Structure formats: structure tokens, C-alpha cells
Amino acid sequence: MSVLIKKWEELAAVKEELAQRDWFFATSGNLSIKVTNDPLTFLVTASGKDKRKRTSEDFLLVDAFGNPAEQTHLKPSAETLLHVEVYTKTNAGCCLHVHTIDNNVISELYGEQGEVTFTGQEIIKALGLWEEDAVVRLPIIKNDAHIPTLAKQFAKYVNEDAGAVLIRNHGITVWGKDAFEAKKFLEAYEFLFSYHVKLLMLTRQSAFVSN
Amino acid sequence: MSVLIKKWEELAAVKEELAQRDWFFATSGNLSIKVTNDPLTFLVTASGKDKRKRTSEDFLLVDAFGNPAEQTHLKPSAETLLHVEVYTKTNAGCCLHVHTIDNNVISELYGEQGEVTFTGQEIIKALGLWEEDAVVRLPIIKNDAHIPTLAKQFAKYVNEDAGAVLIRNHGITVWGKDAFEAKKFLEAYEFLFSYHVKLLMLTRQSAFVSN
């Protein structure tokens, strides 16, 4: 079953890189990678693990409903249902969700308007938009403690094989055709967030002062 | 005496992770882990060591009064009395104290009001609060150079098996049932501090300008 091993290694490598940036504070974040299409199975991070460590229990295989596809004592990440939406509605092969200070700050600053847009930044090309005046439009949804409700809100924005959604005061979820692409998109968004937060600190208008 | 070895390794692993984040500037910080219940003994960091290094003299075993429980030339951390309060008043198994820029900044900004509260952040779930509108209330106590006095103030807030106290312009002390939980709580608090500091930079009100 070498495809499972290969996908496991791919996801473990991404996890390790993101862990080096310290993007899994307090066991937050969850990652997945598709293994088979028919029936749909994917590897997803086990719940409550310290993601800075690499162990043989970091991931487990789940089915199209997010339930374990094998005998295991491991529990899939609490937010596995969001990954289910990605794999059932698109052809994406990998989905990454992380909490960072800057994605949380951006999600709060623009939470009320339901989206944040970026334009005029070279890094936007990494998202596959090559026109000079391309606008990146990133939806921001309300965080809901009830995961099925959150997944339903999230699903509204899952229409293409690559995409991203920001969950207010929670984190970003990014998906793409494979681990390489999903990670590239994630890095592009985080660069945009950090840039924007810093620029706002220097140029911000009164709009935020009343927040 | 394998339990001692096991606990030593656990605490050494936590120390190494926190050191990677550079949370022990100028030999600051102190860590402990419970070894036995009856009589109470725990390992605590030796005083004045460079915590970025891993040596066989990083910790020493102390008793319920914070005195060495074995023949040693090592001195327990100056603030061992605070750890004593945690282990004598609760069932906690690990206690971590670190100085970070952001926990110091938060402690100063909210020092006069004696506490800081957080709400509406996903990361709060890592503290075991799962309701959407859960409020985290973190007490801030005055820093006192006299450790027994500081320990007494601190003890007022040590009532549960897991908790945290911020000492003004000093650092945070967090405890939990084991090293994994204490570290998770610590990371959750530091995430909240960093988020809050950054958001305040963009939205702060005049309240702080007069500080």
C-alpha cells in the first residue's frame, strides 16, 4: 500500500515545516492529504497531538464522512468535517488549517465586512493570479463552536480545486491540488497578512480605532 | 527509580522546546514536575543555569518546603516557593514559569486593574473552555522581590488543578496535570498575549496613551 506511505511522508514533511515556524501553538491546527478517490479516503491529523513532534500516530485514515477508515484508538481532528467538504466538493489533494497571530488579527480587523482583499502585491502571483491588478478576495466566516454548523458555512466557499477561507479569530484553511501547492498558497496568504498588518500599523486610518 | 528518570526526561523535553523559542533570556524562568506524592517531591530547575543547554545539573529534587531532597551542591530556583504552592494546594503535576516580551507587556498594560480577560478566540478551547462566549480571566499580581510574600499573593489564585497567574513585569506561571497540559496552556496564553498586543497596536484606545 505504498500510496498511503507516500502520502503520509508528504503530509509529515509539511507538518514539520509548519512546526518549524511554530504555527501549531497549543496543539492547534489540522492537516490532511487525500489518499484514494473511490472510495474517498484521506489522512488527517489525530486530535490533541503536539505537532512539533513526529510520531507514528500523527495521522489516521478517514473516510468520506470523516470517520476512521481503519481500526484505531486515535480520534480524527475535531475539525475533520471541514476537510471532508474540501475533498467531496473539489478535486483538491491537500488541505491545511493553521492558527497564526497575523491571520487571527486580519480576521478580526476585517471580520465585520466578511472578507479581506489584497491587490498590487507580487506574492499574489503565487496564488496563480498573474495580472498586475489582480485582486485576491478572501472570505471571512464567523467562528462557530458547533463544527457541523461551521463546516456548512465553510462549504459555501469551497467551489474550486484551490482556495482559502479565513475563520474569524480562529485561523485560515487552505486547499490545493497537492501538498506543495497548498503549502505555497498558505505561505502566500501569511505573507500578505503579515505585510498588511505591518503596513496598517504605519498608515492605519481611524476606521480601526473604533473597533 | 525509573519514575524520576521519566519525569526528568519529560521536563528536559519541555525545557528544550521553550528554549528553542528563546523564552529563557538571561537565565530567567523556572520549571518543575512532580515526582512523588507522599512524601511530596518534585524536580525543579537549578538556579542560574543557561537553560538553552542540556546538562545533568539542570534540575534537582526538592521536598514539600522547596528544600533539596538529596545531597547536592545545586541551589533550587529562587522562586521554588511558588511551585510548592502549586503542588501542595492542587493535584497539578507540572508548573512552568517564563518571561516573554508579550507577557510582560500585557502584565503592564493591565497591571493596575489586576487582571486581563480574553474572549472570542478559538485558541481558548485549548484551555479547556469550549463554549463560544467563554471568558478567560487571568489574574495579574504585583511583583514582589521578597519571594515568600510573592508566593503568598500567588497562592490566592492557586485553587484548581490547572491555572495561571501573571506577575506584573515579571512573567507567567502556568500549571496543569502534566507537562503536556502545562505546555499547551502556556502556548495558548502566549498566543492570546501576542494576538492582543498586535491588535491593540492597530486599534488601541486612549486608555493606554496616558499610561
Place this chain on the structure above:
Amino acid sequence: MSVLIKKWEELAAVKEELAQRDWFFATSGNLSIKVTNDPLTFLVTASGKDKRKRTSEDFLLVDAFGNPAEQTHLKPSAETLLHVEVYTKTNAGCCLHVHTIDNNVISELYGEQGEVTFTGQEIIKALGLWEEDAVVRLPIIKNDAHIPTLAKQFAKYVNEDAGAVLIRNHGITVWGKDAFEAKKFLEAYEFLFSYHVKLLMLTRQSAFVSN
């Protein structure tokens, strides 16, 4: 062909150092090093690679037009034409282009005036300016999605064997006589950017508020 190996190693070492600082978000950035003068050939980063990894396909050899100088399935970085300008117009031996949050922020703050100047900073000596009142004048050019147009704008400022140009909301391109010098210059500029951004946060004038 040991000179090729030597140059490959030099460039790989620089790439590794910059990757440790996380200066290649979302596969951004491109690096080159001259191998031969007559005919001109240089190694340049292959397009679309994850620059945090070290592989035998990280670079490829190109000619004076930026075309592959050998049979290869690799594509030279999209911005290879800018490197061509450096090697055809000067005696530089190495050219580095990176996107960082702070160089993007500076490029936006001073983009309209077409340059940013620094003076009175010790680190300026690393740029080869030893007088106390030396002024560093760094041109900022408009980012153009059409690389030949961008290269033409860029070429206007490529007149000496060492230099740098900031591309608005894109990144900095630095060149010098060898990898050591180019990296030293890059670090000096990034120090100046980070210092300046932080100082502006504390002392900024209304000029930027209207940005």
C-alpha cells in the same frame, strides 16, 4: 569542470542561509552566481522550487540571454532577465533577489517618491560607505508583470559592480562581486529596513497616515 561545482556550492550555501530566515515564502525569490565570463554563463534558481530544500535541481546553467546553456527539463526563474542585466552591464559575480515583509513595507511607504534614503546608521559601513554622514540612496521601481519591461526599468540602475534596487511591493535585488559580498549587502539593507519600519512606528509623521 570544478568551477561549476564550486559556484554551485557557494550559491547553495547562500540559499540555505536565507532559507533559514524564511525569506523564500511561497517559492518567491531567485538567486544567481556567475560561472564563466567568456562566454557569459551563470547558475540561476530553477523556477517554482521550494527553496527550503536542497536538491540537485535547485539551479541550472544559463547563457547571456538567460536561456539554458545545457540540455535540461528545468526552467530558469521567471525573473532571470534581471540577473542578465547585472552580469552583462557590470563585473558582479552574484545577484540575490528576495521578498521580505519589511522590504515590501518600505517599498510601499516610499514607492511614490521613487527612492528611500538612509543615513547615520553604523550598518551602512557594511555597504562600503565609511564616512559618518554617508547617505544610502536606494531606488524603488514600479513592479511590472511583464518581465522584459521590468528588466528595462531595473537596468537603469545597474551601473556599478555592486548595487541594489527595490521593486515596489515585490522585493529587493542586490548584487556584488561574489556571494559573500552580495549576502552582506542584502543583510545590511534588511537591517536598515527593519530598523526604519520600527522607528517609524514610534515616530511616524502624518505623511504616511494619508497613504
Place this chain on the structure above:
Amino acid sequence: MSVLIKKWEELAAVKEELAQRDWFFATSGNLSIKVTNDPLTFLVTASGKDKRKRTSEDFLLVDAFGNPAEQTHLKPSAETLLHVEVYTKTNAGCCLHVHTIDNNVISELYGEQGEVTFTGQEIIKALGLWEEDAVVRLPIIKNDAHIPTLAKQFAKYVNEDAGAVLIRNHGITVWGKDAFEAKKFLEAYEFLFSYHVKLLMLTRQSAFVSN
């Protein structure tokens, strides 16, 4: 001559730790450690090296005038004269000079008043001041491109076996009885700088706006 080897190793270890924090941008910074008292000799960083690397040419032995005490092609750091002042006027055993963003920012913000003071911070105890209301008074001197002039200004504040001086828009020089103490002091100051910069961003008064 094992004392030389021992001191070399001590200094190399400090260099490596500071390099991990990226405190040697653009080959900046210089470090030294005393080897013998009579005659005075000390190891000092060779000029123009990349301090992130560890080589057998990182340091050279110099005498009481800062001249090489051995046959060598290496040049002592340009600022060796400041280290000479430390070893001839005090019993210090180690002296560290680094450029950081935050020490440069603080040096500029308080440069006109010639000193910066800190009080009410726990980390001050690391500087050997244990009273609750202890005040740390750090002189800030003008940066002078002429090193003998700079050394003369610097020498005015070199009166005790441990101490520190901030050079405006240049960096901090810290000395102590050995490498461990000097590094501890350096970390304490950098913590104070970073804390103060961040707190000022949230609470700054108009004083700086006119800077």
C-alpha cells in the same frame, strides 16, 4: 597552552548562540575574551568574517594595544580598541558587542538625552540589582567613525568589572567577569529594549512624534 583552547571554545560557543538569534547581520558585531593577565592578551573576532560560520580563523590573539600577539594574516576587528579599554581599565573577562534592531531603535529614541533608564522589571535582577525599585542607567554615546575617538568616549563609562554602553545607531557593548555573565547581561538588556520598544508602541507620548 590549554587556557587558550578553553577560552577559544567559550567564545566560539557564545558566538554560535548569538548567531542563532541572527545578531550578526552583515558581518557586524565583535566579541572578545581575556586569555592572560600579565601580559594582557585576549582573543577577538577577526575582521569581516561571516559570524554564522565556525572556522579556525574566527578569532586571533591580540595584546594590550589591540595588535596581533602572534604571526597571522588575520586583522583584528576594527573596534578592538573598545575591548582594549575594557580589559585595561577593569577585571572583566569577556566583552560582547552586537547590533540589533531594538538596541538601535532605543539608542535613537533616547540618543539626545545621552542615556536610557529602566526600572520595575524583574529581568533587571539578572544585572545583579536585586532591589525592587532598582534603576538601570545605560549611557548612550555618539557614534564616531574614528575608532580612537569612539574608544575615548566609550572609556568614560568603563569603570566597573561589569557594565554596558549603548552606541547611538550602532549597537551595545557589554562586559562581565566571564562569557556566561557577559552573555546574561546582554540578554537582559536586549529583553529590556524589546519590551520597552513594544510598550512604547502602545503607550508612547508625543515626545517621540517630533523626533
